[in-house]
Amino acid sequence: MAPWSGSTLWAATILLLSWICAAKTVTYDFNVTWVTGNPDGMTERKVVGINGQWPLPIIEVDKGDQLIVNMHNGLGDKSATIHFHGMYQNGTNEMDGPSMVTQCPIPPGADFTYNFTVNQNGTYWYHCHTDFCYPDGYRQALIVHDDNAYFHDEYDEEFVVTVSDWYHELVEGIAPDFLSVYNPTGAEPIPDAFLFNDTLNSSLPVKPNTTYLIRIINIGAFVAQYFYIDGHNFTIVEIDGVYTEPTEADILYIGIAQRYSILVTTKNSTDQNYAIVTVADSVLLDTIPPTLQLNNTNWLEYNASAPHLQANITVDQASDLNPFDDFTLVPYDNMPLLPDPDYEITVAVNMEVMGNGFGYALLDNISYTAPKVPTLYSVLSSGNLSTNSEIYGEFTHPFILEHNDVVQIVLNNNDGGSHPFHLHGHNFQVIQRAPSYGPTFYDYADGDPVPYDPSNHTAFPATPARRDVFVLPPQGYFVIRFVADNPGVWFFHCHIDWHLSQGLGMLLIEAPTQMQERMSIPQQHLDVCQAASVLTTGNAAGNTENFLDLAGQNSQQSFLPNGFTARGIVALVFSVISALLGVVFIVVYGLSDLKFHNKENPEIAMVIENLPKGAAETTVVNDYKD
Amino acid sequence: MPDVFAAQVFFIVFRECLEAVIIVSVLLSFLKQCLGQPDQDQQIYKRLVRQVWAGSIGGIVVCLIIGGAFIGVFYGLGKDIWSESEDLWEGIFYLIATVIITIMGLALLRINKTKEKWKVKIAQALVDRSKHAHTTSRLSSWSRRYAMFILPFITTMREGVEAVVFVGGVSLGLPATEFPLPVVTGILAGLLVGYLIYRGGNAMSIQIFLIASTSVLYLIAAGMFSKAIWSLQFHTFAQKVGSDVAEEGDGPGSYDIRETVWHVNCCNPEIDNGWDVFQALLGWQNSATYGSVISYNMYWVGIMLAISCMLYEERTGSLPLKREAVALMLKVPGLKNYVKRKQAISNDKTAEIVRQGQAHLATGILRDAEGEK
Structure with missing residues (x-):
């Protein structure tokens, strides 16, 4: 009886506790070190491991839990951070993770504790958020379970599926060729493989007549992937942590950092396994090496002993697939369209070669360049000037948002590529996008970019889909809305890691006054800055005396000079002068030839005259007679 | 201007054609002087004149065959291999063409001097033939007999093949439509000027014409030299960039900013009509590099030095330090x-x-x- 009553007591205590404080604390100790990995079986390489393991552990919490991650940077040669992608971090902006935005890069040997409450549900992920870091394997799923999800009782089991591009070389080896004078188009490095749960040709064992929840996350650095299951339709129930009205679909297009939860009901019979097909969006790739396998097959495994056949891909190229348009999804909470914005930001994506010959990415004319002080720390140390965007430096591209304003971002794309844009700290309503997913997606790619026209657009949806990563179509646009109810410094950036390193991002500084009132930085964070030799007070230039003096701020490259600069004019003038002088010399030389004219060479004349009469004739004639 | 006139081709053809015509005309006038007098055997004179013409035309025919084969090989076999590193080949051919044009170009200005030289050469040829008269090998007797055929034959053939090689080399990458017109007009102009020289028209106006055409020839050569250096530089750049350079047209990224002296996003001689003529005649580059600008200027400095030396030698009979x-x-x-x-x-x-x-x-x-x- 004792054990029985003991467990009853324990269960009762749990119930009581959950009733009192509604949540528990989940702690992870992450010792981040280099390990080796060979997920595609082709090349063994160094990867970022946690506690000696790679693939990395999935973080799992329940809605309402306190999540504590004690990170120790044991990499030895590389700074790192962790960003918990999709976490609102309301009130804990300092735990968000992007280096030089809300914290200092954590140098080798340093410790950093992330500690925040997870008051949201769904599928997320975590990854390193310093330049050139997470493609080395430092990324994994973060799942927030929610027993109260409306579809919680509709499935029996769940799977987490990550898809990802994969490089055989370390990012630090790829980066110098990427940001280079020899890569003027900014052609992104071509991956060597595409992984499924950090491996290839794997199986999800399933039972017949059963419904599964599959959480799909693109944890790659560059390439979006199409996803479908042969012979199965599925029901979308969540995107980026937002539950949606159950919506039938057959093909998904999963941009970098996007998440979908789908319900899949298995078939009746077990005589066959079905291919789960992932197709890399090859339109994003400048070249497709013959060794790169764009289509990958994994299996819904009904029967382990039945054959596992590679999928038969029926389209010539990935873009022929017609994916479900996430714009049309309706959130399960039916949150209505936000009212007209109090504040609107309109920017355009540009890819340009700058003065050093490297390709950069810009929003309007600004390529995000990290400041000398993490922007959050500038907010907290700037007093009354925190509402003046100047102090954050021109090249962090800051926008100050008033607390609780409705903010609208209009993002136009002057580039021929698609860009998955992510906003930290929020999900946002997607209220306009052109062209939409499907056969028309590339309609604007050739010709001139089409910007958003506020006076001529389709009606905004009444209950717009919400998510935290939204794909911007080639040379098209999207419009998003959200409420600035989360004081903090939030990065809005393209989640293609290469583009972020090219500067495709900007900062939203939301309610700086409220931040100063509510936030304080843990001492450990400041210690990390000291270890990293990064300032913790001052404006973007590190100036603490005069916040309006930005002398010495990090700035982007100059723009390419167009046309003739001073040296060009000098060079051209010199060339013209040399050519003219040269021609003068030729004329002089040529005119002096006239003295030869009609001045019969005396010796020649002599030869001919002195020939015995008819000599030449005779010679020739004799030759003739021979 | 549509792609129908490659100026370099015109000038090269003109230049080679003129040279051949001059040699033939010198031969003819030499014959006339020696044998064409009324008191001499008209039959032999006419026969020898016929030999000269036959030799000239024979040379042209052979050169056309060789040249045709050359072009055939060039475009048939070579184009595939070379198109991959077109800039490299363009650079090399331009460099060779520049050197040869430079060496021969100034001789064109010394047309009167050249004529004298050829008279001596022909006299010498006669002398040599009589010197070896006692050797009765078949070859020598044949060559003696047909000297008036062989000389123009070899001359026209050599000039012709030269022209074909240059035209083929220089115009790598030019569309085929740009060829016929400059080749035909070049030949016509060469024949015309050669005839004028033969007839001994107004020496002054012929000389002015020659000076003008030589100046243009050197402007072309300077441009070609600069272009050669540019092409070689661009080749190394394009190699490192890969296929992307072509994607960029003339915009940012189509050039190596570190080497650039000036760059305008237009007026690209490779793709914008009209500017190719500007490049052909004056060496225009919309994306000038240190290499192309310096080489252009150094070329002219070299020409000026060479002319100074030659003028000095002509006046004093020797160059300083020559003995040493x-x-x-x-x-x-x-x-x-x-x-x-x-x-x-x-x-x-x-x-x-x-x-x-x-x-x-x-x-x-x-x-x-x-x-x-």
Whole structure:
């Protein structure tokens, strides 16, 4: 009886506790070190491991839990951070993770504790958020379970599926060729493989007549992937942590950092396994090496002993697939369209070669360049000037948002590529996008970019889909809305890691006054800055005396000079002068030839005259007679 | 301007054609002087004139065959291999063409001097033939007999093949439509000017014409030299960039900013109509590099130095330091014989050759006369 009553007591205590404080604390100790990995079986390489393991552990919490991650940077040669992608971090902006935005890069040997409450549900992920870091394997799923999800009782089991591009070389080896004078188009490095749960040709064992929840996350650095299951339709129930009205679909297009939860009901019979097909969006790739396998097959495994056949891909190229348009999804909470914005930001994506010959990415004319002080720390140390965007430096591209304003971002794309844009700290309503997913997606790619026209657009949806990563179509646009109810410094950036390193991002500084009132930085964070030799007070230039003096701020490259600069004019003038002088010399030389004219060479004349009469004739004639 | 006129091609064809015509015309006038007098055997004179013409035309025909084969190989076989590194080949061919045009171009200005030179050469040829008259090998007797055929034959063939090689090389990458017009007009212009020179029209106006055309030729050559350097530089850049360079047209990224002296996002001679003529004639580049600008200027400096030296030599008969240079070269084993031979010729002077020739001629004629008895 004792054990029985003991467990009853324990269960009762749990119930009581959950009733009192509604949540528990989940702690992870992450010792981040280099390990080796060979997920595609082709090349063994160094990867970022946690506690000696790679693939990395999935973080799992329940809605309402306190999540504590004690990170120790044991990499030895590389700074790192962790960003918990999709976490609102309301009130804990300092735990968000992007280096030089809300914290200092954590140098080798340093410790950093992330500690925040997870008051949201769904599928997320975590990854390193310093330049050139997470493609080395430092990324994994973060799942927030929610027993109260409306579809919680509709499935029996769940799977987490990550898809990802994969490089055989370390990012630090790829980066110098990427940001280079020899890569003027900014052609992104071509991956060597595409992984499924950090491996290839794997199986999800399933039972017949059963419904599964599959959480799909693109944890790659560059390439979006199409996803479908042969012979199965599925029901979308969540995107980026937002539950949606159950919506039938057959093909998904999963941009970098996007998440979908789908319900899949298995078939009746077990005589066959079905291919789960992932197709890399090859339109994003400048070249497709013959060794790169764009289509990958994994299996819904009904029967382990039945054959596992590679999928038969029926389209010539990935873009022929017609994916479900996430714009049309309706959130399960039916949150209505936000009212007209109090504040609107309109920017355009540009890819340009700058003065050093490297390709950069810009929003309007600004390529995000990290400041000398993490922007959050500038907010907290700037007093009354925190509402003046100047102090954050021109090249962090800051926008100050008033607390609780409705903010609208209009993002136009002057580039021929698609860009998955992510906003930290929020999900946002997607209220306009052109062209939409499907056969028309590339309609604007050739010709001139089409910007958003506020006076001529389709009606905004009444209950717009919400998510935290939204794909911007080639040379098209999207419009998003959200409420600035989360004081903090939030990065809005393209989640293609290469583009972020090219500067495709900007900062939203939301309610700086409220931040100063509510936030304080843990001492450990400041210690990390000291270890990293990064300032913790001052404006973007590190100036603490005069916040309006930005002398010495990090700035982007100059723009390419167009046309003739001073040296060009000098060079051209010199060339013209040399050519003219040269021609003068030729004329002089040529005119002096006239003295030869009609001045019969005396010796020649002599030869001919002195020939015995008819000599030449005779010679020739004799030759003739021979 | 549509792609129908490649200016370089015109000038090269013109130049080679003119040279051939001059040699033929010198031959004809030499024959006329020696044999074409009314008191001489008109039949032999006419036969020899026919030989000259036959030789010239024969040379042209052979050169057309060789040239056709060359172009055929060039475009048939080579294009595939070369198109991949077109800039490299363009650079190399332009470099070779520049060197040859530069060396030969100034001779064009010395047309009167050249004529004299050829007269001496022909006289010398006559002398040599009579000198070797006693050797009766078939080859020599044949060559003696058909000297008036062989000389123009070889000349026209050589100039023709030269022209074909240049046209083929220089115009790598030019569309085929740009060829016919400049080739035809180049030949016509060459023939016309050659004829004018033969007829001995107004020496002054012919000379002015030659000066003008030589100036243009050198402007082209300077541009080609600059373009050669540019192409070689661009080749190395494009190699490192990969196929992306072509994607960029003339915009940012189509050039190496570190090497750039000026760049305008237009007026690209490779793709914008009209600017290719500007490039062909004056070496225009919309994306000038340090290499292309410096080489252009150095080319002209080199030309000016060369002309100064030649004028100085013509006036004083020698160059400063020439004696020292020759003395030095005599000590170098490899150069020794070459210098000696050169020395022999230059020491001889024309008068000496001619005097020797006279003697040989005289004895030859005497012997011939005896032989007839």
